[in-house]
Amino acid sequence: MSWRRGLLIAAPVVAFALLWIWIPDSPFQSDPIAAITDAVTGWILVAAGLVTWSRRPGSRTGLWLVVAGYLWYVGDLYFVLPNASIVPLLSFGLRGLYDVLLAAALLSFPGGRLQSRVQRVAVGAVAVAYGARAIVFLETAFPGFNYPDNGTPNPFLLLSDRALAENLDIDLSLVKGSLVLIVGCLAVARLLRESAATRRVLLPVVVGGAAWATMTLLVVLGQALAVNFHVQLLPWANEAWWPIPEYLIRGSAAPLGFLVGALLLRTARSAVVELVTGFEHSPLRAQLEPALRRALGDPGLRVAYPAPDSGWTDSSGTPLDLPSASSPVASTPVVSNGVTRAVILHDPALLEDPGLVSAIAASVRLAMDNEQLAVALEAQLEETRASRRRIVDAADAERQRIERDLHDGAQQRLVSLAISLRMLGDSLGDDASKVVRDELAAAGVELRGAIDELRELAHGLDPAILRESGLGPAVRALAERCPTPTKLQLELDGRLPRVIEATAYFVVAEALANVTKHAQASQVAVRVRAGSGQLLVEVEDDGRGGAEAGRGTGLRGLADRVAAAGGTFQVGTTAGGGTRVAAELPTAP
Amino acid sequence: MGSTIDGHEPGNEGADPDSYRGFSLWSSEVGSASIGGMNAGPVLARPDGVQTVLVVDDHEGFRTRTRRLLEQHRYRVVEAGDGAQALARAASEQPDLVLLDVNLPDTDGFAVAIGLRRAGTTGAILLVSTHSAIDYADRVRDSAADGFIDKADLSAATIAAALALHP
Numbered sequence: 001m002s003w004r005r006g007l008l009i010a011a012p013v014v015a016f017a018l019l020w021i022w023i024p025d026s027p028f029q030s031d032p033i034a035a036i037t038d039a040v041t042g043w044i045l046v047a048a049g050l051v052t053w054s055r056r057p058g059s060r061t062g063l064w065l066v067v068a069g070y071l072w073y074v075g076d077l078y079f080v081l082p083n084a085s086i087v088p089l090l091s092f093g094l095r096g097l098y099d100v101l102l103a104a105a106l107l108s109f110p111g112g113r114l115q116s117r118v119q120r121v122a123v124g125a126v127a128v129a130y131g132a133r134a135i136v137f138l139e140t141a142f143p144g145f146n147y148p149d150n151g152t153p154n155p156f157l158l159l160s161d162r163a164l165a166e167n168l169d170i171d172l173s174l175v176k177g178s179l180v181l182i183v184g185c186l187a188v189a190r191l192l193r194e195s196a197a198t199r200r201v202l203l204p205v206v207v208g209g210a211a212w213a214t215m216t217l218l219v220v221l222g223q224a225l226a227v228n229f230h231v232q233l234l235p236w237a238n239e240a241w242w243p244i245p246e247y248l249i250r251g252s253a254a255p256l257g258f259l260v261g262a263l264l265l266r267t268a269r270s271a272v273v274e275l276v277t278g279f280e281h282s283p284l285r286a287q288l289e290p291a292l293r294r295a296l297g298d299p300g301l302r303v304a305y306p307a308p309d310s311g312w313t314d315s316s317g318t319p320l321d322l323p324s325a326s327s328p329v330a331s332t333p334v335v336s337n338g339v340t341r342a343v344i345l346h347d348p349a350l351l352e353d354p355g356l357v358s359a360i361a362a363s364v365r366l367a368m369d370n371e372q373l374a375v376a377l378e379a380q381l382e383e384t385r386a387s388r389r390r391i392v393d394a395a396d397a398e399r400q401r402i403e404r405d406l407h408d409g410a411q412q413r414l415v416s417l418a419i420s421l422r423m424l425g426d427s428l429g430d431d432a433s434k435v436v437r438d439e440l441a442a443a444g445v446e447l448r449g450a451i452d453e454l455r456e457l458a459h460g461l462d463p464a465i466l467r468e469s470g471l472g473p474a475v476r477a478l479a480e481r482c483p484t485p486t487k488l489q490l491e492l493d494g495r496l497p498r499v500i501e502a503t504a505y506f507v508v509a510e511a512l513a514n515v516t517k518h519a520q521a522s523q524v525a526v527r528v529r530a531g532s533g534q535l536l537v538e539v540e541d542d543g544r545g546g547a548e549a550g551r552g553t554g555l556r557g558l559a560d561r562v563a564a565a566g567g568t569f570q571v572g573t574t575a576g577g578g579t580r581v582a583a584e585l586p587t588a589p
Numbered sequence: 590m591g592s593t594i595d596g597h598e599p600g601n602e603g604a605d606p607d608s609y610r611g612f613s614l615w616s617s618e619v620g621s622a623s624i625g626g627m628n629a630g631p632v633l634a635r636p637d638g639v640q641t642v643l644v645v646d647d648h649e650g651f652r653t654r655t656r657r658l659l660e661q662h663r664y665r666v667v668e669a670g671d672g673a674q675a676l677a678r679a680a681s682e683q684p685d686l687v688l689l690d691v692n693l694p695d696t697d698g699f700a701v702a703i704g705l706r707r708a709g710t711t712g713a714i715l716l717v718s719t720h721s722a723i724d725y726a727d728r729v730r731d732s733a734a735d736g737f738i739d740k741a742d743l744s745a746a747t748i749a750a751a752l753a754l755h756p
Binding site: 407408411412413414415416418419420422423426427447448451455459463464465468469473474476477480481 | 650651727
């Protein structure tokens with residue numbers, strides 16, 4: 001690529017050197033506008049050729065344009081070396097080849113192939129006309145007519161009849177001009193026939209080419225009419241300003257068109273970048289087709305996906321037929337791990353850049369693999385969340401069962417035992433010994449302690465108040481039991497899902513237990529607020545802080561529990577240095 | 590501790606302990622005396638006529654034990670195993686006191702208390718449970734019952750105090 005860039009830079013330098021510096025008596029020195037236009041025209045052609053070459057390395061169009069650009073300069077040798085024998089003669093002859101290359105490029109841009117027989121015949125005819133004119137030029141040039149009087153005779157001279165030579169030249173110019181017009185018409189016809197993807201880059205080329213063809217025809221026709229019939233085709237043809245637009249359009253219109261068209265040619269890299277940056281939202285299927293259409297500039301592009309049973313569908317599930325071998329639509333499969341995940345149906349012109357479609361297909365494959373992985377990961381995550389919820393639910397159910405067993409079993413038995421002891425006490429006569437009375441009293445106290453401890457145990461497992469009365473009363477009971485003065489703020493309306501109530505309750509209970517045990521706080525604020533599908537639980541103390549979610553099984557367990565319920569859990573430090581425990585839980589299932 | 594409402598921590602029962610209608614007033618006094626005074630031989634206010642106590646509880650063991658305790662003190666005892674039976678027995682027996690378990694197989698004590706009052710039961714209604722009153726929060730405070738007692742605190746003294754609520 002760097003050597004091509006070198007050529008691009010060298011071309012105008014060479015041109016200017018030739019025209020202005022190296023040749024002291026150059027006619028361009030007296031006509032700077034013509035000189036600049038001349039130099040720039042060649043430069044534009046070389047640039048258009050190099051851009052096309054780099055973006056369509058497999059196409060010959062780029063090479064043709066570069067060669068045409070240099071031929072443009074070669075032709076200048078005739079003007080800048082008027083007395084240097086045979087070299088300028090040859091160069092002037094070669095200059096006409098520029099038109100042939102331009103015609104071929106116009107009909108083949110950017111793919112490099114002339115697609116129809118008519119196109120090939122037209123370009124061939126232009127080449128023949130060029131050749132005929134070059135031969136006539138060489139055979140008729142003698143000193144005083146297209147040849148310098150420098151003592152060296154023209155080795156090709158056959159005919160030294162100046163009038164005949166002039167007429168021949170004009171006739172051949174007319175033929176060539178007509179052929180160029182035909183090429184222009186073929187280019188317009190091609191523009192109308194091509195797919196939208198190609199049309200986009202072809203339009204500036206054809207507009208420039210049509211301007212070039214029209215002006216070429218006007219000039220040769222004007223010359224012919226002026227010489228043969230002394231009629232002015234264009235009334236302004238003799239005006240002093242006319243050569244400037246004429247020269248500009250004949251010289252630069254087509255090269256400019258090629259340059260614009262070449263710059264519009266999409267590189268594989270830019271198309272991939274545009275495609276990949278376009279993928280932002282899932283699901284991929286819904287956005288793939290429009291994204292590919294944009295990236296490849298092919299509005300007719302479709303993406304077919306294998307149907308679950310057999311056949312193909314589009315992204316919405318509508319059946320889609322893959323093109324047959326003779327179809328004008330090209331298809332590129334997207335294959336991942338040996339499985340065809342999709343088929344891109346597109347304009348075959350896109351295949352002219354061999355890297356483009358394969359790079360796009362690779363990007364699509366990566367995006368599809370990525371999406372599949374994301375979907376699998378999300379499914380795994382969901383499964384993990386669900387299993388964590390099930391574990392918490394199972395643990396809760398087990399705690400409930402144990403609480404119920406304790407309540408219905410041991411607690412009832414102990415209560416019955418307490419009543420029995422009381423009956424025993426009541427039935428003791430006044431003659432009962434002090435030892436018996438004292439032992440009975442001690443047993444009563446002991447039993448009462450056992451009942452209370454058992455109740456505490458059951459309460460910790462599954463607080464009845466939470467089950468019976470809901471989160472609000474349960475949290476209020478916690479606040480009332482807390483030895484640290486507690487400011488309670490409850491914004492609750494009705495009952496919440498059981499697991500959410502239990503989780504919120506345990507957050508408050510554990511946080512308050514921590515405050516009591518560690519915080520050395522003088523006050524604690526408890527806020528429980530439900531709204532817009534969320535339950536916010538906050539416990540804030542004014543103690544010495546230092547609590548962390550990762551440390552201590554209590555807070556760690558809370559974090560796990562909250563996460564299992566689909567919520568978030570935070571332990572932080574308040575502005576006053578105390579501890580803030582906060583959980584946010586989803587209240588809608 | 591502190592979960593019971595037997596007077597260990599009377600200040601913990603809420604901002605307005607008096608709102609525990611009749612309940613904290615007597616249970617905190619009588620309840621503590623019942624355990625501590627078990628062998629102190631409390632003076633029981635024995636009724637002149639035989640008073641009827643309806644024991645509503647789905648645990649047969651508890652009903653039997655309570656029956657013996659009450660019969661020891663010459664009360665007449667009627668039993669019911671669930672809420673429906675309780676309403677039927679109350680209608681036929683016109684009890685002076687209903688000992689109403691909060692947890693019942695067909696309904697809960699709060700609902701039965703309302704049903705009893707609607708059906709015209711004039712006797713005292715006392716909710717009993719192995720849970721502490723604080724577990725039921727406002728529901729006890731707002732219930733149609735006259736009070737709440739921890740099952741473990743059930744004694745002749747508490748029965749007599751409850752009966753005194755509806756002389």
